Amino acid sequence: MCNHPLWPKTKTIMENGTNFPLRPIDDHLRQQDLLHNLDYKNHKSAGTSSTLAKHMSEEVIHGWSLPLPPEFAIEMKDAEIAPHGMVHQNTITDLGEIVDKERVTHDQSFPGRFSKESINSRIRDDDLAPCLFGYMCKRVIHYIVGCRQRHPSTKIWISKIDWKSAYRRQHLNQKTAVKSLTQVCIDGVWILLMALRLTFGGKACPSEWGCISEPVTDLATDILNCDDWDPSNLHAPDQELFPSPSSLVNDIPFASAQPTIVNIPTEDKGKCDVYLDDMVAVGPDLPGNARRLEAAIPLAIHTICRPIMQPEPIPRKAIISTNKLKAEGAIEERKLLLGWLFDTRRLLISLPDDKLQAWSTDIKHLLGTKQATHPQLDKLVGRLNHVGYIIPTARHFLSRIRKLKTKAKFKRQVSIPSLVLADFELWLTFLSSANKGISMNLLTYRQPSHLFRSDACEHGLGGYSADGLAWRWHLPNHLLSRAHINLLEFLASIICIWLDILRGKVPPQSCILSMGDSTTATGWLRKSNFQEDNEDDEETTAKLVAARHLATLIQNAQACLYAQWFKGEDNDISDSLSRDLHISPPALCDLLLLNFPSQVPNNFRIVELPSAITSWVSLLLASLPVNKARLVKHKTTKLGAGTDGSGSSKRSNTTTIPSSLASTSRGAEPYSSALLPKPCVKPATLASLSTPWLKAQSEPPLITWHRPSGLVTGLTHGSTTEETLTGFYNNSTKGTKTLTKMSHNKRPSH
Secondary structure, eight states, X not given: OTTSTTHHHHHHHHHHOBOOOBOOOOHHHHHHHHHHHHHHOSOTXXXXXXXXXXXHHHHHHTTSEEEEOTTHHHHSTTOOBOOEEEEEEEEEOTXXXXXXXXXXXXXXXXXXXXXXXXXXXXXXXXGSOOOOGGGHHHHHHHHHHHHHHHOTTOOEEEEEEEBTTGGGGSBBOHHHHTTOEEEEEETTEXXXXXXOBOOTTOTXXXXXXXXXHHHHHHHHHHHHXXXXXXXXXXXXXXXXXXXXXXXXXXXXOOOOOOOBSSOOOOOXXXXXXXXXXXXXXXXXXXXXXXXXXXXXXXXXXXXXXXXXXXXXXXXXXXXXOHHHHHHHOXXXXXXXXXXXXXXXXXXEXXXXXXXXXXXXXXXXXXXXXXXEXXXXXXXXXXXXXXXXXXXXXXXXXXXXXXXXXXXXXXXXXXXXXXXXXXXXXXXXXXXXXXXXXXXXXXXXXXXXXXXXXXXXXXTEEEEEETTSEEEEEEOOGGGTTSSOHHHHHHHHHHHHHHHHHHTTOOOTTOEEEEEESOHHHHHHTTOOOOOBTTOOHHHHHHHHHHHHHHHHHHHXXXXXXXXXXXXXXXXXXXXXXXXXXXXXXXXXXXXHHHHOTTTOBTTOEEEOOOHHHHHHHHHHHHTSOOOGGGOOOOOOOXXXXXXXXXXXXXXXXXXXXXSSOOOSOXXXXXOOOOOOOOOSSOOBOHHHHHHHHHHHSOOOXXXXXXXXXXXXXXXXXXXXXXXXXXXXXXXXXOOOSOOOOOOOOBOOOO
8 A cells, every 4th residue: 555646645644633734713713603603503404303313322322423511612722613414315225225314414614603714615725635536437437438349249347335434434633623513402402522533514525535445446456457366265254245246138239339539448357446435346247357346345445444343342333334235236237326327238327217206306396386495496406417417418408597596595485487497398308318328428538420610700600511511601681790709600510510410410329529710619519607798688598599409409319519629720611611602602612622622521512501500590690689899891711812803914816726636537546645643632531630630639637537557566557647646646637739728708607
């Protein structure tokens, strides 16, 4: 363990306990906050319920909290107190049943009445170890897809192990313990409790716990890759509790893995990852792998943790949750992980049935009452944002709900507008789609299968695809000076995608790379929090309508977006399509091939847009008011300059004399010169068009798609720059010269 990059921090925690890195607070204000919070007691969600008393009694019995008289809080140096709350969760029994569970929280974000500061607001973020677990789900998806790329018809196993009472395994330093006080009422008597272990509510706690769980996870991966390890001879004591492996029926076909733009390393002995206290091992069903995948994590946890003595001075629970081990411990092809159902055979990730039922019921209730409270909307937004992870385009339909939630924060209840009700109706469809399953291929860093380039000016739109289909549309006079140029750029990107969908050229699991020269419009392909300062509601509404239409198109096509910005001067063809409306289509095709042969795709041709597209765009633009400030003179490109014009000399009266004689041998082979050589520049293809831009953009951060293995004994992954994996834990990646420019004229997301 001493070779692990996090070991110095881990060693300090184990020897001295967790010490929150806090900014100091004025002592007089601290004392005033303390007196006020002593009187405040707890949040309404906790109150004086018997559930809270039961939970906190367990904390004392197991030595996780120290009971004290309330007046001691005033006498303790640097003491601070925060209220309790209660949240409702689900857990699983040893029979596999989902049951309700209440979890006590410690609201250390609760600001002091006088200082306006809380424990969490004073945490020095730069002094915390980086949290890596947030990308765990995406990394597991990439590893599964990588296994399927290498093994098209091999089972892929998943094993999942939970730490039991993970935060209660890590003790607090005395300086932090006195700042982690709470209160509980037992049998009518208020008792002061000093937390002795990590709190459920401390901002620093995920990072501090990660300094334990992350090295243990990497140790488990090292064990998997150790050729000398025989799991039948060396394993954790509770290994016999594991259920037998569970695989799907043989007649279910293996889904194919699509190409990725990142090079997923070959790790066929298996891989481990972690999300706080949930550890997972994944690997292909190769000889000997099943047993190793089952035993590696329990052995790593058993190695790092102290065994239970007989007898213990105070009650101590087993380090691995026995109930969950019996219910979820089997290696499977279909496993519930982080609230999602992973199916490695079909390469699907799905919303479980119980969540579909509960979340749909909540939405239908709001549709029926047309009224909502802030807690209802707050809980619902969290759930829908969860769904937005596997259906990214669904996030476009969260902005109005978030705005309503903000409004409801200051009212007892709010009426739900008709547009938000329409969003709720659509979210029922998204929930159903999530329940049926979303392909993991749509959630990886994909190699684009479809490439579009588009551009817009104040007078026209244009674009083309990699297979040579081009289009352009001259805005009618009555639609001029209505939309901002960014909205026109956004509409051009949508038209490119929509046109190919109407042609039936976008099969399921397609990855669409839509490129334009507007960073703002490209960003709108993925998010809808784009209301700008001093912007009229009509324009914001128009952008939302366009974004939702795009999201619906992508969702119905079962495709994904890969948007990338590139410089306008490299956008010659689409720039000409949107501006050179005075040149006929055949002449424009010839000019483009003459001037930009390396950019023109094979079979390049300009077609008329279907009326379904032009009618929709016209209706959208007509909904906007005319803004005379946007009325600009139409400018064409310099394409074709000098190829036409009036003659510079008078017409000659000289009789034309043939320069060659007439053929005398009509029946013989005609005289001719040799065939001209092929053009020196080959017309562009999908690969040639997309490769330069894909190479130029920044590499996806390593931690978002791959967890380096072999931290203790193995080799470092090539994408990290250090010999050890310190770079991995500092989230360092290699950037390239092309950067996406950031706009600063946006309002904060709601």
